[in-house]
Amino acid sequence: MKELKATREGFGEGLLLAAKQNTAIWALTADLASSTGLLEFSKEYPERFVEVGVAEQNLVTVASGLAATGKIPFATSFAVFSPGRNWEQIRTTICYNNQSVKIIGSHAGLGVGEDGATHQALEDVALMRVLPNMDVIVPCDFIQAKKATIAISKTKKPTYLRLTRQKSQIITKETDKFEIGKAQILRKGQKDTVIIIGCGPLLAEALIAAEELKKEKISCTIINLHTIKPLDEQTILTLAKKTGKIITIEDHQIVGGLGSAISELLSEKLNVKYKMKIMGVENKFGESGTPEELYEKYKLNSKYIKQEVKKILK
Amino acid sequence: MDKKEVVNLLNLQAKKIRQNIIKMIHEAKSGHTAGSLGMTDVFTALYFSFLNVNPKKPKDPDRDYLILSNGHICPGLYATLAARGFFKEQELFTLRKFESGLQGHPHRESLPELETTSGPLGSGLSQACGIALSLKRDKKNNKVVCLMSDGEHDEGNTWEAIMFAHKYHLDNLLVIVDRNRIQIDGNTEQIMPLGSLREKYLSFGWGVIDINGNDMQEIVNALQRATIEREKPLAIIAHTTPGKGVKFMEHDYNWHGRAPNEEETKRALELLK
Ligand SMILES: Cc1ncc(C[n+]2csc(CCOP(=O)(O)OP(=O)(O)O)c2C)c(N)n1
Ligand SMILES: [Mg+2]
Numbered sequence: 217m218k219e220l221k222a223t224r225e226g227f228g229e230g231l232l233l234a235a236k237q238n239t240a241i242w243a244l245t246a247d248l249a250s251s252t253g254l255l256e257f258s259k260e261y262p263e264r265f266v267e268v269g270v271a272e273q274n275l276v277t278v279a280s281g282l283a284a285t286g287k288i289p290f291a292t293s294f295a296v297f298s299p300g301r302n303w304e305q306i307r308t309t310i311c312y313n314n315q316s317v318k319i320i321g322s323h324a325g326l327g328v329g330e331d332g333a334t335h336q337a338l339e340d341v342a343l344m345r346v347l348p349n350m351d352v353i354v355p356c357d358f359i360q361a362k363k364a365t366i367a368i369s370k371t372k373k374p375t376y377l378r379l380t381r382q383k384s385q386i387i388t389k390e391t392d393k394f395e396i397g398k399a400q401i402l403r404k405g406q407k408d409t410v411i412i413i414g415c416g417p418l419l420a421e422a423l424i425a426a427e428e429l430k431k432e433k434i435s436c437t438i439i440n441l442h443t444i445k446p447l448d449e450q451t452i453l454t455l456a457k458k459t460g461k462i463i464t465i466e467d468h469q470i471v472g473g474l475g476s477a478i479s480e481l482l483s484e485k486l487n488v489k490y491k492m493k494i495m496g497v498e499n500k501f502g503e504s505g506t507p508e509e510l511y512e513k514y515k516l517n518s519k520y521i522k523q524e525v526k527k528i529l530k
Numbered sequence: 531m532d533k534k535e536v537v538n539l540l541n542l543q544a545k546k547i548r549q550n551i552i553k554m555i556h557e558a559k560s561g562h563t564a565g566s567l568g569m570t571d572v573f574t575a576l577y578f579s580f581l582n583v584n585p586k587k588p589k590d591p592d593r594d595y596l597i598l599s600n601g602h603i604c605p606g607l608y609a610t611l612a613a614r615g616f617f618k619e620q621e622l623f624t625l626r627k628f629e630s631g632l633q634g635h636p637h638r639e640s641l642p643e644l645e646t647t648s649g650p651l652g653s654g655l656s657q658a659c660g661i662a663l664s665l666k667r668d669k670k671n672n673k674v675v676c677l678m679s680d681g682e683h684d685e686g687n688t689w690e691a692i693m694f695a696h697k698y699h700l701d702n703l704l705v706i707v708d709r710n711r712i713q714i715d716g717n718t719e720q721i722m723p724l725g726s727l728r729e730k731y732l733s734f735g736w737g738v739i740d741i742n743g744n745d746m747q748e749i750v751n752a753l754q755r756a757t758i759e760r761e762k763p764l765a766i767i768a769h770t771t772p773g774k775g776v777k778f779m780e781h782d783y784n785w786h787g788r789a790p791n792e793e794e795t796k797r798a799l800e801l802l803k
Contacts, residue, residue, distance in 0.1 A: 247681065247714045247721055267715060269684030269722025270651050297650060330560050330626040332634035334601065334649030503640075505628035513628075 220383035223417065224322045226361030227379055228253025231290060233362070234369040235261055241369055242282055244268060244291045246275045252292035252322045252379070272298040276317065277305050283315035288369060295321025295337030295378060303343055306374075311349045316372045319344070322379040325467030326502045326510040327417065329382065336502035342472025344376035345445050351375040351396060352445040354415040354466075354474070357386045360442060363394035371396065380467075382507050384417035388440075399448040405435035410525050411455050413439045414465040415474050418516060422465060425521035436525060444474050449481055456482060460490035461528045465521060470496040493524050536579065537746045543613060544574040544746070548775050548802050550609040550622055556795040558626040561634070564772035564785040565679065566606035568710045568743070572768055573610040575749040576675065576706075585615040588643045594672050595645050595661050599654020600679035600708065601635040602787070608632050608641075616643045652685025654678060655705065659694050662703040662763075673757075675704045681713035684722045689734075695763040696735035704756050705736075705765040708743065710772040712783040731765045743768025776801050 235241045235257065243257045244266040258265040266282075268275045272293050279289035291298065299306050299319050310317045324337040344352045351373050355361035361379060368375045392400065402419065403426055412422045419440055426436040437455060441448070456462055462482070464475035475494030482490060497514055511517045531539075548570050555561035577583070581594040598607050605625060612619045617631070624630035631641040635649025646657050658676035665672050682688055695703055707727060711718050718724050731738045737760060741748040752766050772786070773779030776798040779790075790798055 245715070247684070249715045251714070267721055270681050270713065271684045271686065271722070273686055301650070330558065330634045332626070332649070333637065334635040334647065503628075503637075504626045504630060504634040509628040 218385060220385060221358035222380060222383050223355050223358060223361035224253045224379040224381065226355065226358035227320060227365050227377065228256060230362035230365030231257055232260065234366045235264070238288065238369060240286060240288045242266065242287045242289045244275055244279055244289055246270055246272050246293045246298065248293050251294070252320060254292055273302045273305050276302050276319065277309050279317045280309040280313060280315045283317050288316055288318070290318045290320055292320040292322065294335060295324040295340040296335055299340055299343050299376060300337060307347055310374045311347045314349050315374065317374055318368055319376045320379060321376065323381045324378045325380055325416065326497065326514060326516070327380050327382040327384070327467055327507045328502070329507045329510065330504050332504040333501040338469045338497050338502060339472065340376070340378060341444060341466070341468050341474065342476070345472065345477060349374050350445065351443070352378070353396065353443050354378040355442055356416055356419045356440050357384060357388055359386055359390055359392070360388045360394060364442065367394055367396050378416070380417055382417070385420040387420050387423060394442070397443045397446045397448055399451040400440040400442065401437065402440045403436065403438040405437040408459055409435040409437050410461045410463060410528055411437050411439065411459055412463045412465065412521065413441050413452065413474070413478060415441050415444065416467055418465055418467050421511070421516070421518040422521055424518040425525065428518065429522055429525055434525060434529065441474055444477055447477055447481060449485070452478060452481060453485060456486055456490060457488055460488050462490060462492045463495065463521070463524050463528060464493070465495040465516065467516065468496050470494050470498055491528050493528055495520065495524060533750070537750060540574050540578055540746050540750070543578055544570050545802060547574060547606070547609045547613050549799060550612070550619070551605045552776070552790060552795055552798045552802065554609065554622040554625045555605055555789045557623045558789065560626060560789050561605050562602040562787050563790065564712065564779060564782070565600065565603035565708060565710065567774045567776060567779065568770040568772040569603055569606050569677070569708050570774065571744050571746055571749055572677070572706055573606050575746060575753060577610050577614045579750060580753045581673070581675065588616065592672060595658070595674045597646050597654050597658040597661070597674070597676045598636060598648055599658070599676055600651060600682055601648030603679070603708070604636045607636070611643055651679070651682035652687040655688055655691035656694070658703060659691050659698070659700060662695070662700040663698050666700065666702055672702070673704065674702055675706065677706050677708070679708045680710060680718050680724055680727070683724055683727065692731065692734045692736070699761060700763045701760050703763040705763065707765060707767050708770055709767050710770045712772050712781070712786060714783070714786050716783055727767050735762060737762045737764040738767060739764070740767045740769065743770035744774050
């Protein structure tokens with residue numbers, strides 16, 4: 217079996233690499249150092265590490281202050297609490313104030329599993345995407361999370377990085393390039409294919425679906441849209457124009473997420489007739505269960521992706 | 531029954547509840563062991579000698595309200611509710627499983643016996659304040675009890691509620707704080723020093739009773755004092771031992787959110803005999 221690793225682990229490793237290069241990088245947490253991959257950092261760089269206790273509003277506002285003196289703070293917690301609980305503080309003191317704070321929200325999505333709905337952030341991308349100045353990044357695997365962490369440490373912008381608890385498949389390579397705002401084509405189909413655009417570990421399910429559909433002579437292009445903001449309009453429009461059949465998938469509410477962002481773009485700028493299906497959580501909260509049970513119930517696995525591909529081809 | 535007999539019976543009950551907590555968290559393979567075991571004596575005293583609740587009529591308008599603000603210790607609450615007859619003991623072993631009423635963190639719509647949904651820390655006391663204020667203005671006599679952890683005193687929302695309760699003279703409100711001195715990343719005084727919660731609550735205008743939260747007699751006495759006519763909200767600071775009863779878990783923050791494996795479960799149950 218292939219090795220499974222969580223994106224939060226990739227963040228932890230990436231942060232160590234970035235911190236070695238740049239002494240301005242600090243890390244803060246709200247009583248979740250080990251859960252968010254900061255244990256090593258806190259030991260290696262105690263003088264650049266800050267523990268605020270269970271206080272997410274303080275977490276991001278202190279980070280804003282640190283950024284005001286030239287530090288590049290990475291503030292970690294679970295996504296439901298940060299950016300969930302402290303949204304207005306992020307809006308004013310980080311985005312409007314335009315400070316280079318990196319909001320790291322772990323345990324996003326149904327993939328959290330057994331902890332249940334209170335801990336499964338399904339709204340965080342929407343919350344962050346709506347804020348001016350904020351970049352929004354959702355890495356799909358361990359390797360990409362590591363690269364994204366290094367990349368965001370080099371920008372001056374407020375950034376939201378969405379991470380996951382569960383160990384998941386590694387679908388990118390160390391040699392793959394990661395560029396903020398540049399979509400990655402994970403799989404290229406033949407022309408007139410269905411375009412599947414997704415983010416996060418669920419892309420592994422899209423790859424499985426595409427492989428199985430190939431046996432039925434249906435070809436799909438898969439785009440890893442790791443940057444939801446700023447949106448790679450050109451890549452999306454160019455591909456969408458060719459086929460006019462677009463399916464999006466994400467472990468997030470349908471309202472306000474990746475699918476929503478793409479649909480805003482297409483409805484305004486795509487000048488051909490097109491069909492689109494947004495796969496995500498339909499106006500519901502999550503619940504306890506294994507990630508597999510939940511993805512089945514909420515219709516977010518390869519089986520349902522295949523169904524949607526066939527539907528859109530009809 | 532004299533006081534001593536009552537305390538003995540409560541201790542027996544608490545022991546059974548602790549055994550179930552270990553078994554159910556082991557079965558679930560995840561969950562919060564230390565806090566659940568530490569607060570078992572308080573849960574037991576509340577449900578078997580203090581709260582006016584009726585398992586046959588959980589939504590009785592005259593019932594007392596129990597709000598679990600630190601929702602992660604719900605295994606302790608669930609096991610106590612089962613022991614008190616709110617649902618079958620067998621259900622405990624569906625904890626954290628797919629489509630169970632016993633969600634990983636308490637969800638009111640999955641388990642209607644609950645008054646609130648919780649897990650995210652620091653928002654229970656405000657809800658308890660809302661309930662207490664509403665009952666008070668309706669001239670009703672229901673008691674409102676809010677259980678909180680020490681860790682959630684890091685949250686600003688907690689202190690907003692503490693001031694609120696004082697302003698509105700919520701004399702029908704009782705807080706019990708699990709002062710176990712641990713949180714996730716370590717000991718509370720290292721992660722975010724809380725110092726004396728007694729001094730803090732007193733200076734915010736509350737009444738305060740400090741007790742050993744694992745001494746049934748002290749718990750029962752403190753609860754009795756809580757029912758005496760008062761003009762203020764009252765906080766019982768329950769100094770507890772996290773992981774109480776299972777020596778190798780006691781006072782170790784690593785057991786905050788860890789489930790015992792097969793071998794640890796055996797040893798724990800042996801210690802809880
Ligand atoms: C708002 C919020 N932030 C973070 C968490 C994650 N979390 C769960 S329990 C916990 C530790 C809090 O300490 P305490 O409640 O005293 O833990 P215990 O004594 O039960 O081990 C944290 C940070 C949370 N549940 N809610
Ligand atoms: Mg504690």
